[in-house]
Amino acid sequence: MISNAIPLRIAGVGYSVPKTVITNNDLTKLYDTSDEWIYSRTGIKERRMVSGNEDAVSLGIEAAKKALEKSGIKAEDIDMIIVAASAPPQLYPAVGCQIQATLNIPNEIPAFDITAACTGLIYTLTIARGFIASGMYKNILLVATDNNSRLLDWSDRSASILFGDGAGAMVVTASEDGIDDIISIDIRSNGSIGEIIQYNLAGKNCPLVEPNTEKPSFITMNGKEVYRFVARVLPEYVEKLVADAGMKNEDIDYLIPHQANLRIIQAVQERLGYSDEKVVTNIERFGNTSAASIPLALVESVEQGKVKLGSTAILTGFGAGMTWGGAIVRLREGIC
Numbered sequence: 294m295i296s297n298a299i300p301l302r303i304a305g306v307g308y309s310v311p312k313t314v315i316t317n318n319d320l321t322k323l324y325d326t327s328d329e330w331i332y333s334r335t336g337i338k339e340r341r342m343v344s345g346n347e348d349a350v351s352l353g354i355e356a357a358k359k360a361l362e363k364s365g366i367k368a369e370d371i372d373m374i375i376v377a378a379s380a381p382p383q384l385y386p387a388v389g390c391q392i393q394a395t396l397n398i399p400n401e402i403p404a405f406d407i408t409a410a411c412t413g414l415i416y417t418l419t420i421a422r423g424f425i426a427s428g429m430y431k432n433i434l435l436v437a438t439d440n441n442s443r444l445l446d447w448s449d450r451s452a453s454i455l456f457g458d459g460a461g462a463m464v465v466t467a468s469e470d471g472i473d474d475i476i477s478i479d480i481r482s483n484g485s486i487g488e489i490i491q492y493n494l495a496g497k498n499c500p501l502v503e504p505n506t507e508k509p510s511f512i513t514m515n516g517k518e519v520y521r522f523v524a525r526v527l528p529e530y531v532e533k534l535v536a537d538a539g540m541k542n543e544d545i546d547y548l549i550p551h552q553a554n555l556r557i558i559q560a561v562q563e564r565l566g567y568s569d570e571k572v573v574t575n576i577e578r579f580g581n582t583s584a585a586s587i588p589l590a591l592v593e594s595v596e597q598g599k600v601k602l603g604s605t606a607i608l609t610g611f612g613a614g615m616t617w618g619g620a621i622v623r624l625r626e627g628i629c
């Protein structure tokens with residue numbers, strides 16, 4: 294961290310999910326599977342899916358409105374918007390620009406999207422931290438939103454059982470009381486194994502150059518390799534994150550991990566020796582909502598009384614890239 298850095302306050306967090314619920318039993322209408330198979334391997338019972346006018350942009354707007362409301366910061370005072378959206382309905386205009394327009398956030402502030410798949414929120418938080426620490430920007434809106442249900446091959450029963458749609462948002466600002474809500478933050482990637490989860494945009498070369506060939510345009514995932522990689526890297530990574538922050542496991546109140554697969558979360562939990570009460574999961578009801586899953590798990594658990602604010606939590610994500618990252622944060626009263 295640079296000296297004289299301005300500390301960051303997490304001011305508000307919100308989420309939004311589509312109204313349509315698809316259960317494991319519903320998926321048996323598409324292919325040969327069962328609630329028992331899916332639940333026992335992933336911990337998922339149901340997920341939400343966009344329909345009609347819902348998409349990653351509309352979900353992101355709803356989540357952003359809630360985070361702004363909780364933060365007490367007015368839309369017109371936002372200085373920058375950063376959106377983690379791995380496969381939005383349109384690549385441009387950026388989701389950030391569309392959110393800016395809809396929420397009447399002043400023109401001529403910067404708004405942009407980044408791609409870090411399910412680690413997206415941790416990446417945006419890291420970028421925001423740099424801008425706030427340097428004094429360049431004060432109030433930053435972060436949005437993490439994905440509508441994976443529109444990107445899946447609905448005949449691929451191995452990948453399509455996992456994902457759901459949703460959005461999360463966080464408003465961060467320069468801390469006025471000198472307390473930094475980011476105790477520690479770290480982001481990583483390993484591009485050499487990027488092929489294990491991919492989403493290719495459809496597109497055709499110019500017919501003058503070569504004959505057109507259709508390219509598949511849906512999520513492809515080698516589930517076993519993803520599982521192996523994350524189960525190998527993540528538990529040790531989170532343990533080191535705590536140690537490098539000079540903290541002990543008893544200093545941490547909650548672990549709020551990306552909700553990709555309950556068995557991966559349990560591997561991290563086992564390594565850290567955390568109780569069930571300390572580990573936040575809601576994958577059972579929402580599946581894997583990519584970048585949205587961490588803020589969704591945080592806010593929903595607060596609403597359900599499972600997470601108490603005025604506490605300290607590890608947020609950790611991993612996803613396509615492969616990317617991964619973690620933050621140890623203070624969760625102040627009133628943020629959601």
Ligand code: ACO
Nearest residue numbers: 325326330334411450451454516517519520553554612613
């Ligand atoms: N229902 C019934 N049977 C199935 C299903 C299904 N939905 N899917 C696969 N099978 C069958 C396969 O056909 C195969 O049968 P076979 O042995 O007769 O060929 C068998 O089950 C095993 O298939 P695998 O694909 O090897 O299943 P695996 O045990 O690896 O489980 C799963 C698949 C659940 C996807 C697992 O690999 C996993 O969870 N991986 C991690 C994925 C993940 O976390 N991804 C997201 C992280 S990154 C991000 O969020 C973008």
